[in-house]
Amino acid sequence: MERLPIVERRAQLIRAALAVASRDGIEAATVRAIAAEAGVSLGVVHYCFEDKNELLRELGDAIAAQGVDRVELARLARPDAHRAIGAAITTRWEAMRAHRGVQLLGFELTTQGLRNPDLRGVATAQRDRNLRAAREMLDEAAAVANIRWTVPIQLLARFSVAAMDGVVLAWLVDDDDEAARAALSSLTTHLTTHTTPSRK
Amino acid sequence: MERLPIVERRAQLIRAALAVASRDGIEAATVRAIAAEAGVSLGVVHYCFEDKNELLRELGDAIAAQGVDRVELARLARPDAHRAIGAAITTRWEAMRAHRGVQLLGFELTTQGLRNPDLRGVATAQRDRNLRAAREMLDEAAAVANIRWTVPIQLLARFSVAAMDGVVLAWLVDDDDEAARAALSSLTTHLTTHTTPSRK
DNA sequence: GTCTATAGTTGGATAGAC
DNA sequence: GTCTATCCAACTATAGAC
Numbered sequence: 001m002e003r004l005p006i007v008e009r010r011a012q013l014i015r016a017a018l019a020v021a022s023r024d025g026i027e028a029a030t031v032r033a034i035a036a037e038a039g040v041s042l043g044v045v046h047y048c049f050e051d052k053n054e055l056l057r058e059l060g061d062a063i064a065a066q067g068v069d070r071v072e073l074a075r076l077a078r079p080d081a082h083r084a085i086g087a088a089i090t091t092r093w094e095a096m097r098a099h100r101g102v103q104l105l106g107f108e109l110t111t112q113g114l115r116n117p118d119l120r121g122v123a124t125a126q127r128d129r130n131l132r133a134a135r136e137m138l139d140e141a142a143a144v145a146n147i148r149w150t151v152p153i154q155l156l157a158r159f160s161v162a163a164m165d166g167v168v169l170a171w172l173v174d175d176d177d178e179a180a181r182a183a184l185s186s187l188t189t190h191l192t193t194h195t196t197p198s199r200k
Numbered sequence: 201m202e203r204l205p206i207v208e209r210r211a212q213l214i215r216a217a218l219a220v221a222s223r224d225g226i227e228a229a230t231v232r233a234i235a236a237e238a239g240v241s242l243g244v245v246h247y248c249f250e251d252k253n254e255l256l257r258e259l260g261d262a263i264a265a266q267g268v269d270r271v272e273l274a275r276l277a278r279p280d281a282h283r284a285i286g287a288a289i290t291t292r293w294e295a296m297r298a299h300r301g302v303q304l305l306g307f308e309l310t311t312q313g314l315r316n317p318d319l320r321g322v323a324t325a326q327r328d329r330n331l332r333a334a335r336e337m338l339d340e341a342a343a344v345a346n347i348r349w350t351v352p353i354q355l356l357a358r359f360s361v362a363a364m365d366g367v368v369l370a371w372l373v374d375d376d377d378e379a380a381r382a383a384l385s386s387l388t389t390h391l392t393t394h395t396t397p398s399r400k
Numbered sequence: 401g402t403c404t405a406t407a408g409t410t411g412g413a414t415a416g417a418c
Numbered sequence: 419g420t421c422t423a424t425c426c427a428a429c430t431a432t433a434g435a436c
Contacts, residue, residue, distance in 0.1 A: 003402080004401090006401090009401095024315075025311075025315035027315070028315075030428080030429065031429080031430065031431085032428080032429075032430090040402085041402070041403055041404080042403095042404095042430095042431090043402070043403065043404080043432085044401085044403085046430080046431060046432075047401075047402080051430080051431080052429095052431095104311060104314055104315070107307065107310075107311050108311045110307075110369070110373065111225075111304065111307050111308050111311060114304055114372055114373065115224075115225035115304070116225075123373050124373060124374070127370065127373045127374060155382055155383075155386070158370065158379055158382075158383055159363075159383045159386050159387075161366065161370065162363060162366030162367045162369070162370050162383055163359075163363050164366065165365070165366040165369055165370070166361065166362030166363055166364065166365040166366035166367075166369075167362045167366075169310070169362070169365055169369075170327065170358065170361065170362050170365070172314055173310065173313075173314065173323050173324060174324070174327060179358055182355055182358075183355075183358055183359050183362055186359050186390075187359075190386075190390045203419060203420080204419090206419090209419095230410085230411065230412085231411080231412060232410085232411075232412090240421095241420070241421055241422080242412095242413090242421090243414085243415095243419095243420070243422080244419085244420065244421085246412080246413060246414075247419075247420080251412080251413080252412065252413095
């Protein structure tokens, strides 16, 4: 086996953890399974991480980081408010839909974080990232469509995140793409009612 | 130890499982811990249930059943649409807020159901119950306020469940009652825009 | 740095006495 | 029906050879 600097070894193990956990679930992501996935022996994992919780915390960071590819709205034709908001939400939805296992893993990590004090930060970090991403999305949609929001953006961001989470969870259960799209369309309409043309 | 008919013993063990799992999390709800909670020995659990999964399936039923105390809207003063819908949602929210551990357990059982084929039914049963409860809530609110819905109620029910789930999950993470209430108020407003006076 | 070997728990499940 | 005793598998973590 090749020798690696510890930082690269850690990165490799985090990738392996993400692969196992998103494919087989958080319960299946044992130290053994992760070591096997990475092709290293059990001891290596304990050499690279303080304990399993530290590895899971890094996994939480990794999953949150990959969820926030910035949405590109600039090239929209006829960017009215409804259209811009709809595009932003649809883009995010398609990104999530493409990684079913990762979405489920996100919920699993959140519940773990709510039970295990050692992983508390995973849950809150994920919420913070989601909120920030939603706020940026709303800001960008407003800029592109040349409107402004008539209620505090923090409120709208929170509602959007909650609605998104709920829609994704329902979709994980019943795998109904049409229903999910309809719900997101409803969310888009709702957000649009809280806009007004911005004066220049 | 007192002898009990097996059906009563099962009910007792399910109650114990609910107590342990809602208090300490699904991972802590081992057969051993449940037996201890009920004050019986380990073997008794295996005598009463085929295996652990069967017990968890019954637990799923139990948790779903207790969530659907029917909302009483009849005595509302001046039941306009917004008021009726708001009351229905608030009532349900207060019921959920009072049982934090149970709500978290619900999410844990759902994710388990999505990973473990043996528990698949737990996730879908919970979704079905929630959808039905939401539909009944919308029906009753419409009847009380003398309005009708301008979009298919199935769609509204689904959106309501998703939004509720998302709001509860966010609340579990940050424990912010005010933010939750604000989000639910936003949901109420959104639902109200899809009503129209019903002709008699 | 990496490996094998093993300690030390804890889990689900079962056998057999009473 | 109920209990104790036990089996066996899987887990995290560590010690020590190389």
